[in-house]
Amino acid sequence: MARRAVVWAAFVLVHAVVIWLGFAADHAASWDVDQLYRWWAGRTLMGGAIPGITEEWVYPPPALLPILLVGAFSGLVDYTLGWGLLVTALDAAAFAVLLGNARSRGRLVAAWFWLAAILALGGVGMFRLDAVTVPLAVAGGLWLVGRPWLGSALLAVATWIKVWPAALLASAVIAVRRRSAVVGGVAIVSAVVVIAALLAGGGGHLLGFVGDQTSRGLQIEAPVSTVYMMLAAAGVPDATIFYDRDLITFQVTGPGVDPVIAVMTPVLIAGMLAIAAVGAVKAWRGASFVALFPPLAAALVLGFIVLNKVGSPQYMTWLVAPVVAGLVLQVRRWRRPAVLTLVILALTQLIFPVWYDAILTLMPAAVALLVVRNVLLVGLFAWVVVRLARVRVRRPVLLRVPE
Numbered sequence: 102m103a104r105r106a107v108v109w110a111a112f113v114l115v116h117a118v119v120i121w122l123g124f125a126a127d128h129a130a131s132w133d134v135d136q137l138y139r140w141w142a143g144r145t146l147m148g149g150a151i152p153g154i155t156e157e158w159v160y161p162p163p164a165l166l167p168i169l170l171v172g173a174f175s176g177l178v179d180y181t182l183g184w185g186l187l188v189t190a191l192d193a194a195a196f197a198v199l200l201g202n203a204r205s206r207g208r209l210v211a212a213w214f215w216l217a218a219i220l221a222l223g224g225v226g227m228f229r230l231d232a233v234t235v236p237l238a239v240a241g242g243l244w245l246v247g248r249p250w251l252g253s254a255l256l257a258v259a260t261w262i263k264v265w266p267a268a269l270l271a272s273a274v275i276a277v278r279r280r281s282a283v284v285g286g287v288a289i290v291s292a293v294v295v296i297a298a299l300l301a302g303g304g305g306h307l308l309g310f311v312g313d314q315t316s317r318g319l320q321i322e323a324p325v326s327t328v329y330m331m332l333a334a335a336g337v338p339d340a341t342i343f344y345d346r347d348l349i350t351f352q353v354t355g356p357g358v359d360p361v362i363a364v365m366t367p368v369l370i371a372g373m374l375a376i377a378a379v380g381a382v383k384a385w386r387g388a389s390f391v392a393l394f395p396p397l398a399a400a401l402v403l404g405f406i407v408l409n410k411v412g413s414p415q416y417m418t419w420l421v422a423p424v425v426a427g428l429v430l431q432v433r434r435w436r437r438p439a440v441l442t443l444v445i446l447a448l449t450q451l452i453f454p455v456w457y458d459a460i461l462t463l464m465p466a467a468v469a470l471l472v473v474r475n476v477l478l479v480g481l482f483a484w485v486v487v488r489l490a491r492v493r494v495r496r497p498v499l500l501r502v503p504e
Contacts, residue, residue, distance in 0.1 A: 214428055234260075234266055243425075257291060318354070324412065
């Protein structure tokens with residue numbers, strides 16, 4: 102009981118600190134919530150355009166639900182604070198599922214890791230839509246074996262808010278024995294979303310977010326942009342940072358950038374399919390859920406990040422769910438990657454919002470920090486891919502010897 106009390110006290114303290122970070126430095130870490138989300142909520146609630154329903158949007162339509170939920174209480178509590186309280190409540194529900202009675206060493210280590218990760222990434226990890234999906238992904242991942250219908254449904258809801266939990270769903274379909282339950286949970290949630298969108302008159306915009314993502318350029322923080330950021334910092338002609346007003350983000354350009362932009366989406370798709378194929382072979386050859394799910398989920402999530410031409414700082418919070426699963430199921434094996442993940446998250450907070458202005462002005466030390474973070478990301482990706490390739494199987498490959 103005392104152990105649980107200490108962990109829960111740390112939970113409250115960590116979330117209080119991170120909410121405060123959202124208000125520090127003129128809302129630098131919470132700008133999206135304070136400005137964009139507040140505006141989307143106010144406009145919709147006042148009877149204006151509805152993102153994802155009456156107009157194209159960068160997110161799936163269900164992503165509007167938490168934005169509107171906080172907006173509905175804006176008369177009682179400041180919108181940005183309300184968002185922090187909503188995320189804290191969702192985290193608390195998933196945290197209770199994770200911690201349980203605090204007797205499992207793996208779950209206890211995973212709980213402390215999650216708290217450390219929240220603190221390491223800071224305000225940007227809380228004040229984005231991604232923060233809503235992480236507790237859904239954590240709880241969904243923990244319930245995949247015992248309650249696959251509920252676990253997959255939570256992951257499906259998270260996917261319809263931000264696409265990244267699809268990596269966990271794909272891992273579940275491959276690694277969970279009760280695949281029909283996993284697919285069934287996803288099908289039910291998706292059917293509800295599609296029917297609701299059609300009834301609201303938003304069928305034409307239901308998948309609009311997909312085209313928006315594929316048409317993007319190279320965001321400055323993405324791993325693939327690292328070389329161009331180094332070229333820009335070195336003063337190479339035509340290598341420069343520019344602001345995309347439509348996407349409200351900074352991108353980088355340079356020599357030969359157009360072919361790179363064009364090839365990144367196919368590379369991302371091919372990479373994800375290759376990882377899934379390795380996982381499928383392992384599952385077919387009898388690999389257990391405990392051994393297979395954590396590295397497969399981590400590899401697919403990291404593939405979404407490392408092979409992506411978009412690299413927003415809040416993407417790093419995606420790493421929490423697969424690492425938590427790894428620590429719960431195989432705590433010894435996942436301690437070192439968990440520490441590396443915390444280092445990556447802490448460096449990301451230094452990148453944004455602490456040194457972001459310095460990066461935009463191409464200060465060498467700031468660009469070097471970005472390079473180091475991206476190199477560590479690629480290193481973690483390589484580790485989980487190797488771990489996936491080494492997952493033990495029960496069914497040997499039978500080679501037919503010619504007569």
